[in-house]
Amino acid sequence: MSDDVILYTNPMSRGRIVRWMLEEIGKPYQTEWLTYGPQMKSPEFLAINPLGKIPAIRHGSTVVTETPAILAYLADAFPEAGLAPSPSKRGAYYRWLFFVSGPMESSVVNSLCGFAVPDDKRGMMGYGEVSVMHDTIEGAIKAGPYIAGQSFTAADLYLASHLSFQMNMCGMEKRPAFTDYVARMTDRDAFRRAAAIDNAAIEAATKA
Template sequence: MADELIFYTNPMSRGRIARWMLEETGVPYKTEIMTFGGTMKSPEYLAVNPMGKVPAVRHGKTVVTECAAICAYLADAFPEADLAPTPDERGSYYRWMFFTAGPLEAAATNKALGFETPPDKARMAGYGRFADVMNTLEHAVSTTPYVAGDRFTAADVYVGSHIGWGLGFGTIEKRQAFVDYLGRVTDRPAHKRAVAIDDEAMKIAQ
């Protein structure tokens, strides 16, 4: 019997990234909707994720948190979905997935909070300047059709999700390269299923 896959999430969270990834794998999973300030902070869930945040997945005895890690784990756990490149082709796959988890997320969060790195302190910030991040991201989505090459991978779930949110909330610049890339990666049945599931879940989630 296959190990049970449990997905802890809230539809008004980064859990939407993991939901999309789960739908791309095509494997069955059980969803546990967690509430902000409620079940997310319960002793039971803190045993899963001490941060008291979602998403998280439990696959048999394995627990994974952090969206980039969840995407990478699921791609490896379910190779039949063909969502990870071969090991010798993973340079861009890891590079852009973790660039997004690090510099892009930090730069976008600071922009949303109204914080701008002082020019004389840019070397102290992991991402340097916001403009550097935007130019690098444009390079990532323009060199090849997908960030890891010519085919869709788990990295596109993660990078595409961040670009989608950034364009929607104004935390990344609306460049044509970002708009075009987002259109490519979200025009997929799994993405549409994930959005529909989470939109329905929002009716009851807190």
């Protein structure tokens, strides 16, 4: 079996984040394109992810699902790419990977679904007050230049991806600190290559 990473994805999915990561790593990888619907629920793909959701990767005999887990795995599997701090300096790195996948994502999902948290239940929400959560992100960004220290990591890739999506698609406040951070993080050749691949796939599917 090839040791190349196989990315299971759709160009209109969180798989775009994983592709950016793979382009940052710069090693050969394969793409298995899946369409929403029956193909993602096929026995073949359910053997990869029983939830029938993307993205997922296979690396040799290892299968990883869930975007932040994939990013963390890839950073460790390809340490020469420098996308994770040294183990003794990973506090902020882990904090922000899980902050994005936990409080940040749950807040936007609740918003998109029209769910208003009752005041007496707000303490149960991982994000608490959305405005305070946004203040927390802004403060960390301004302390930069990167979210987990002095160099670009998978945590920046993940946070910038979510900020971009939430500001452009979900009505998140476009604070200057957020737009500047996203612009800086995405001003990278790897991001441009990844976006071009997925955008070309979307265009081809539209014409099919």
